[in-house]
Amino acid sequence: MPTALETLSLTEARASVASARVSAVALAEQHYERIAAVDPSIHSYLALTRERAFAQAAKVDAAAKAGDPLGPLAGVPVAVKDVLTVRGVPSTAGSLILKGYHPPYDATAVAKLEAAGAVLLGKLNCDEFAMGSSNENSAYGPVHNPRALDRVPGGSSGGSAAAVAAGLCVASLGTDTGGSIRQPAAFCGVVGVLPTYGRVSRYGLIAFASSLDRVGPFARSVADAATMLEVLAGPDPMDSTASALPVANYAAESAKPVSGLRIGVPDEYFGEGLNPEVRAAIERSLDGLRAAGCTLHKVSLPHTRYAVPVYYVIATAEASSNLSRFDGVRFGLRSPESDTLAAMFRNTRDEGFGAEVKRRILLGTYVLSAGYYDAYYRKAQQVRALLTRDFLSAFAQVDAIVCPVTPTPAFKLGEKTDDPIQMYLEDIYSVAASLAGICGLSVPCGTTKAGLPIGVQVLGKHFDESTVFRVGAAIESTHAAV
Amino acid sequence: MSQAATNSAGVSLEEVRHVADLANLELTAEELPRMARDLNAILDHIAQLNELDTSDVVPMAQVSDAFGVAPAAFGEGLRADVVKPSVDRAAVMAEAPESDGRFFKVPKVIER
Numbered sequence: 001m002p003t004a005l006e007t008l009s010l011t012e013a014r015a016s017v018a019s020a021r022v023s024a025v026a027l028a029e030q031h032y033e034r035i036a037a038v039d040p041s042i043h044s045y046l047a048l049t050r051e052r053a054f055a056q057a058a059k060v061d062a063a064a065k066a067g068d069p070l071g072p073l074a075g076v077p078v079a080v081k082d083v084l085t086v087r088g089v090p091s092t093a094g095s096l097i098l099k100g101y102h103p104p105y106d107a108t109a110v111a112k113l114e115a116a117g118a119v120l121l122g123k124l125n126c127d128e129f130a131m132g133s134s135n136e137n138s139a140y141g142p143v144h145n146p147r148a149l150d151r152v153p154g155g156s157s158g159g160s161a162a163a164v165a166a167g168l169c170v171a172s173l174g175t176d177t178g179g180s181i182r183q184p185a186a187f188c189g190v191v192g193v194l195p196t197y198g199r200v201s202r203y204g205l206i207a208f209a210s211s212l213d214r215v216g217p218f219a220r221s222v223a224d225a226a227t228m229l230e231v232l233a234g235p236d237p238m239d240s241t242a243s244a245l246p247v248a249n250y251a252a253e254s255a256k257p258v259s260g261l262r263i264g265v266p267d268e269y270f271g272e273g274l275n276p277e278v279r280a281a282i283e284r285s286l287d288g289l290r291a292a293g294c295t296l297h298k299v300s301l302p303h304t305r306y307a308v309p310v311y312y313v314i315a316t317a318e319a320s321s322n323l324s325r326f327d328g329v330r331f332g333l334r335s336p337e338s339d340t341l342a343a344m345f346r347n348t349r350d351e352g353f354g355a356e357v358k359r360r361i362l363l364g365t366y367v368l369s370a371g372y373y374d375a376y377y378r379k380a381q382q383v384r385a386l387l388t389r390d391f392l393s394a395f396a397q398v399d400a401i402v403c404p405v406t407p408t409p410a411f412k413l414g415e416k417t418d419d420p421i422q423m424y425l426e427d428i429y430s431v432a433a434s435l436a437g438i439c440g441l442s443v444p445c446g447t448t449k450a451g452l453p454i455g456v457q458v459l460g461k462h463f464d465e466s467t468v469f470r471v472g473a474a475i476e477s478t479h480a481a482v
Numbered sequence: 483m484s485q486a487a488t489n490s491a492g493v494s495l496e497e498v499r500h501v502a503d504l505a506n507l508e509l510t511a512e513e514l515p516r517m518a519r520d521l522n523a524i525l526d527h528i529a530q531l532n533e534l535d536t537s538d539v540v541p542m543a544q545v546s547d548a549f550g551v552a553p554a555a556f557g558e559g560l561r562a563d564v565v566k567p568s569v570d571r572a573a574v575m576a577e578a579p580e581s582d583g584r585f586f587k588v589p590k591v592i593e594r
Contacts, residue, residue: 020498213546330577362498362502376528380540382534383531421524462545
């Protein structure tokens with residue numbers, strides 16, 4: 001390969017395979033070699049799917065040789081977060097309670113990647129049931145940030161961001177419920193996409209909070225992420241929440257000029273607590289957009305400060321319901337030696353769930369319990385409506401919003417594990433978009449003096465991924481030009 | 483009865499035990515006070531929602547509630563009512579901790 005794996009683009013990878021300059025089999029092998037060499041210090045992979053990868057790669061190579069039409073991801077090595085099911089492959093969701101579980105079906109997102117020719121290398125580490133902002137809640141050990149090994153990669157899709165950043169796959173899938181794609185993308189210096197709620201099927205996603213969960217891609221450039229989303233998006237007979245709205249040619253859209261676009265800058269996202277180096281980097285991105293012909297406008301999202309409390313009511317309530325299915329009866333762990341069914345449920349859940357998952361199940365059960373439903377759950381749903389209205393009014397004036405992803409760059413492992421509130425406030429700039437269902441992405445926009453990546457967030461209207469990719473690509477090119 | 487979401491009174495150890503019971507969670511003696519402390523801290527944070535008067539706001543349960551698009555745009559159309567093969571039963575039962583191939587086996591349900 002002329003290009004190092006850490007910088008190999010999806011387009012390049014596919015072109016090399018299509019022209020038979022490199023075989024898909026060789027490309028997969030190079031990635032496995034790099035995983036063996038590098039991943040022991042990062043711990044992004046929980047399982048490797050060699051057999052499946054080489055079978056798929058051989059199929060792609062045969063098609064290339066025969067001159068058959070190739071899919072948009074032909075031969076591209078990818079990996080997916082361990083909350084997505086892959087038939088016959090361990091799928092743990094980062095939890096002990098699913099240890100040894102081999103799902104009997106593929107998630108639609110995984111099936112779509114493979115139908116487009118992608119080569120699945122394995123399953124990626126994450127916070128248990130996608131609950132966390134640092135990947136320290138994985139029952140199988142934390143992921144280390146490839147840009148600074150003593151720091152967290154972010155969460156919950158920490159493995160998905162780290163693997164792309166470290167050249168251990170060309171692109172990956174993560175999931176975002178309150179920031180779990182955008183925040184790790186920012187911490188690891190890669191692109192992460194939050195598609196509109198309903199844009200990508202969730203069949204085969206082990207559910208955390210069903211009114212919020214989304215599947216989205218990580219890649220090393222906006223154009224690559226756009227290509228991934230184009231493959232992933234669209235309706236699915238197995239998921240009634242997947243929208244039938246037309247899917248655009250996102251990669252082509254991302255290349256369109258941004259001149260004339262109106263960019264909103266929300267005051268509420270630039271308040272106290274925003275790290276000065278992060279602020280400076282976002283301001284440089286805004287200057288770049290202005291230079292490219294965008295106009296900048298102040299917008300107000302007045303309910304922003306309520307987003308974290310709303311999120312932790314709604315997400316935990318839904319989680320307490322979703323996670324009641326883990327009971328030791330049908331799959332995964334069962335605690336041995338329980339003499340009644342009730343004791344078996346309890347012992348299994350006690351042994352199988354980690355502390356953060358228990359904390360969220362308890363909180364969710366509490367806010368839904370008799371006498372508290374109106375005060376917490378209904379109240380949170382009402383404020384969710386206000387937060388969404390904030391965005392809809394802003395988008396009446398602007399085409400996209402640009403703001404920070406996180407208040408700080410990647411923090412150190414262990415720094416926030418003792419204080420759940422501190423960890424939850426990590427999501428302060430990401431959860432509002434999750435609650436409103438709008439789309440967005442995180443794109444690298446520089447590094448701190450210490451060399452830590454900084455990400456900038458672009459938010460767009462429901463189903464307007466095209467504009468988000470355009471703005472993201474413009475930021476990427478101004479940053480690359482510096 | 484509905485209560486205000488102020489958390490000044492705090493959630494007692496007994497209430498945490500009750501909620502754990504509802505959630506089928508067994509908490510150890512060490513876990514219980516830690517969970518009570520965390521739960522109270524989080525509920526205190528959540529209590530700031532009371533600053534907002536939401537009496538006229540329709541609750542938003544789903545993203546599609548937020549604006550008047552046709553539900554079908556959000557995928558809420560129904561698929562054709564046609565019988566199709568489901569996931570293979572043997573593959574499903576093979577994942578059970580204990581099964582006879584047809585049924586899931588569990589410890590006794592009723593104590594006598």
